[in-house]
Amino acid sequence: MNKKVPFKNKFDTAKKYDNISTYLLYSSTILLIINFILGNFTDFPLAIVRWTEIINCLIIISFSISEFIVNFTLYEAESHRREDFVDNSFKSLIAENRTEGYYTNDDIKSGLYKMGVNNFESCFFSYNIAKKIYRFCGLKLF
Numbered sequence: 001m002n003k004k005v006p007f008k009n010k011f012d013t014a015k016k017y018d019n020i021s022t023y024l025l026y027s028s029t030i031l032l033i034i035n036f037i038l039g040n041f042t043d044f045p046l047a048i049v050r051w052t053e054i055i056n057c058l059i060i061i062s063f064s065i066s067e068f069i070v071n072f073t074l075y076e077a078e079s080h081r082r083e084d085f086v087d088n089s090f091k092s093l094i095a096e097n098r099t100e101g102y103y104t105n106d107d108i109k110s111g112l113y114k115m116g117v118n119n120f121e122s123c124f125f126s127y128n129i130a131k132k133i134y135r136f137c138g139l140k141l142f
Helices: 008-041 046-090 112-134
Strands: none
Touching: 008 046, 046 112
8 A cells, every 4th residue: 555644744844944054054054153263373365254154144144044944944844743642542533634544443443542543653663763873873762
């Protein structure tokens, strides 16, 4: 069965904006270091140093706006994911589009028990990811 996850696009969009934020943060940091070196250890013209400060300020403002967009997009995506979670658990019609093949317990009757199973499945999946990350880093989890 093919997976249909309507809210995946929103998470992908948030990830793209997060990558942009990361690049803005790195470029601001690099520009700050360059500006510090030019201003304190060289005889560079003061006008150029001031222009690099202005550019850095613009990058910082762009970073702040980008982070706001990331947070807003993630909030929207999480809202859609939660709506789908409730829809799958209770067969309600809250979400605009429902997922298909996302949950592996379609044979369970709708209700609180199915909601608990969905929640356990999600927690178990997250636990296994965290365990693999800890092992990758050389740490032990429990």
